[in-house]
Amino acid sequence: MAGLFDDDDDLVGRAAASPPSGPSLFGDAPILPEPAHAQAYRVLARKYRPTTFDDLIGQDGLVRTLRNAFAMGRIAHAFMLTGVRGVGKTTTARILARALNCTGPDGTGGPTPDPCGVCDNCVAILADRHPDVIEMDAASNTGVDDVREIIEATRFRPMIARTKVFIIDEVHMLSRNAFNALLKTLEEPPPHVKFVFATTEIRKVPITVLSRCQRFDLRRVPVEILAAHFARIAAAEAITIDPAAVEAIARAADGSVRDGLSLLDQAIARADDGTTITATLVGDMLGLADRGAVFELMEAVARGRVADALGVMDRAHAQGADPVVLMQDLLGLAHILSRLKAIPDLATGHALPELERTRGAALAATLSVPWLGRLWQMLLKGITEVEQASDRRAAAEMILIRLCFVADLPPPGDLVRRLTTETAASRPALGRESPDPAPRAMVNGPPLTSAAPRLSRFEDVIALAEERRDALLTSQLRHDARVVKFAPPVIELNLSPAAPRDLSSRLAKFLEAETGRRWTIALSREAGRPSVVEARETARESAREDALADPLVQAIFATFPGAKIASVEPEDPQPLAATAAMPSYTVDDAPPMSDQDIADALEIDP
Structure with missing residues (x-):
């Protein structure tokens, strides 16, 4: 009977310290190695998310206005941030929450456009665990009851912060009754409450709500700014990336920082050694045709050479290029050539990449504006046909054949x-x-x-x-x-x-x-x-x-x-x-x- 009433913890300890020497009832138990805990990876979009207004790229007007508002003490009670995905709406909302509640390293600071990042409020907001900064996704909380919870919460003062901040993402998804329930509180909120709304569909937000908010339109980030930003991040990650690859990613991002960083993450994972990203790799990943091939295709079409045009299409198809993307690249090149015809100084500036400035300028000199205009109209119609066709490659080739024969016709x-x-x-x-x-x-x-x-x-x-x-x-x-x-x-x-x-x-x-x-x-x-x-x-x-x-x-x-x-x-x-x-x-x-x-x-x- 010894040990029957011994402490359970002692039993567990002895059992763990001295495993049984003989075979167990179910046979010999294999000795497993200690499990290896994989280190959690943070995607680039989260790792390099801006934490201050200075980190925001491509939004100079927004940053300047908010800095002036903090300097003059004229901070609105409600903000409406609108723009396409990935331009920094939610990030701006969180920076605003930190700027409103920062107390400085010594705990005596007030609202500032440059939050310290080390005080308790800044640290808690950065970690998404501050009790007075409430984020709600209106896409999944669209009803009146959800808004009533917010209205009820506004009656109570902040627990530890200076200002209680409500961040409502995709606010246009709220129902009409939910908007109506929010109007009165939005018009006359308590002094300790701020609202920050974010939306990608500003036209769906009632005008009665817009009139009670200070609106900021976040712009698409230009390609050159995106490319420079991605190049800096690649250098920080010890990644070697070709300038053409960075530009291709920036163009594919379509003004969205988050989309571009996601593409950069994908390119890093696609690289064989994980440290070198080439333009070919990015082109294969995005289904893009080589930029030089697009110029070859344009030259073949302009000279009416059907065989050469179809040869470029065959090589692009063998490399995995999407016919629709190839047609869109040809359309984009037509636009660049038209701009070069209208503004010759672009050939000597830095607004266009090197290939467009050199080879594009020489090609534009041989083409007429009416021909480029006719090419643009036919490509617009042709891209729609290719997208709707069951065989996209065949449809794209028919468009190229048509373009080559029309090139021989006079105006x-x-x-x-x-x-x-x-x-x-x-x-x-x-x-x-x-x-x-x-x-x-x-x-x-x-x-x-x-x-x-x-x-x-x-x-x-x-x-x-x-x-x-x-x-x-x-x-x-x-x-x-x-x-x-x-x-x-x-x-x-x-x-x-x-x-x-x-x-x-x-x-x-x-x-x-x-x-x-x-x-x-x-x-x-x-x-x-x-x-x-x-x-x-x-x-x-x-x-x-x-x-x-x-x-x-x-x-x-x-x-x-x-x-x-x-x-x-x-x-x-x-x-x-x-x-x-x-x-x-x-x-x-x-x-x-x-x-x-x-x-x-x-x-x-x-």
């Missing part, structure tokens, strides 16, 4: 002018032949010399109604009145079924008031002449038929199979005038057509 304006010159001497006059165009009839007749207007034609009646600003009568006469007989003071009309019943009586009263004598408006079942609107439509159709029969237009259709006539307007027709005639029109009389004229008249699918 539409030059082609039309050339066709005009070739066909002008060999075609007859366009339109109705008339040796001497009849003089254009006056709408209102000669200048009035008496109180009574001169009404010699029915269009004079319409013009008089329009002059007197009787819009309803003018519209009805234009659309519904067909003249059978015009013999003042008698007018015989055939009215359309849509005409109002009192049109004839209103017309008679109108003419009597204007001329001072009684008029008779008779209704007839005879067809009469077409109304003004009907005559205009007939003239328009006639002009369209004449245009379709014109040799110049036929030559344009033969050259551009996808072209179509957008609209044809007769030249100031006078459909109701008995003596008016359409003037003859020849190519020799026509003014030269500009590119804008052609664009307005034709819709050409390249």
Whole structure:
């Protein structure tokens, strides 16, 4: 019975100190080595997260405004931080919380734009364990009850800090009722409370909330600033990285510091030795084509060399490049070349990489702005086709073939002018032949010399109604009145079924008031002449038929199979005038057509 009532801890100790010498009930137990505890790795985005305003990159306006606010003691009670992902919204919110609550190394400091980082409040906020800095993700806490908890918490003073700070991320995800519940507290918060909101969708935040906050728009970080920042971090991590690789990562980050650091982390893990990152490695990782290959592709397209263009596509595909990314790179190069054409000084500055400044400037000198504009439009449409295609590579190759063949075509304006010159001497006059165009009839007749207007034609009646600003009568006469007989003071009309019943009586009263004598408006079942609107439509159709029969237009259709006539307007027709005639029109009389004229008249699918 010895040891039956011994202390349990002693039993455990003796058992651990002297393992059994013989086999156990379940056989010999293997002796396992001590487990190796892997050291926790902090990703670069967390390891190099800014801790002061000076560490924020690309947000100079925000930093300057906040520093001035702290210096003047004019710190808002609520901040709204907006911008794309990864530009520093939540980081700025945490720096604000430290700046508001820092007490300095000696514990006697006040709010400062340069928190010390060593006081208890700074240390606790940096470690995300401060009881008076409350962070809430509105994406998962969207209801009224979640907001009510915040409102209830604002009633109590901070436990250890100077100011209680509420950081609400993705605030646009709150429901409408949650926003309404927050309004009153947000407008008149207690003096010991500050709100910091962050959102990527500022348009979804109610204006009633925005009006109660001081708004800051965090900008996308420029590529050159991102590249320099990533290069410094790589040096701090003892990583050797090519400048082209840093630039590729910075471009892929699209203005987001966090996205870029995540890509840099991935590149480090992808490197064989973990210390050297090349441009080829980054290109393979991102699915990018080599930058030089993009220039080769542009040169092949510009010269119409289909085989060379498809060869570049084959090599890029073998290297794992995404066809969509390759098309987007070609589109981006078209933009750079257009900028070089517009701003030649870019070739000697430092805003562009070396390859774009040297090879790009030489290529831009051989291309025209209209050609680059046409390339841009076709690539925009082509990228959409490639993204929607089941076989992206085949779709991309078809786009390249189309671009190569279009490169050989002259601009539409030059082609039309050339066709005009070739066909002008060999075609007859366009339109109705008339040796001497009849003089254009006056709408209102000669200048009035008496109180009574001169009404010699029915269009004079319409013009008089329009002059007197009787819009309803003018519209009805234009659309519904067909003249059978015009013999003042008698007018015989055939009215359309849509005409109002009192049109004839209103017309008679109108003419009597204007001329001072009684008029008779008779209704007839005879067809009469077409109304003004009907005559205009007939003239328009006639002009369209004449245009379709014109040799110049036929030559344009033969050259551009996808072209179509957008609209044809007769030249100031006078459909109701008995003596008016359409003037003859020849190519020799026509003014030269500009590119804008052609664009307005034709819709050409390249």
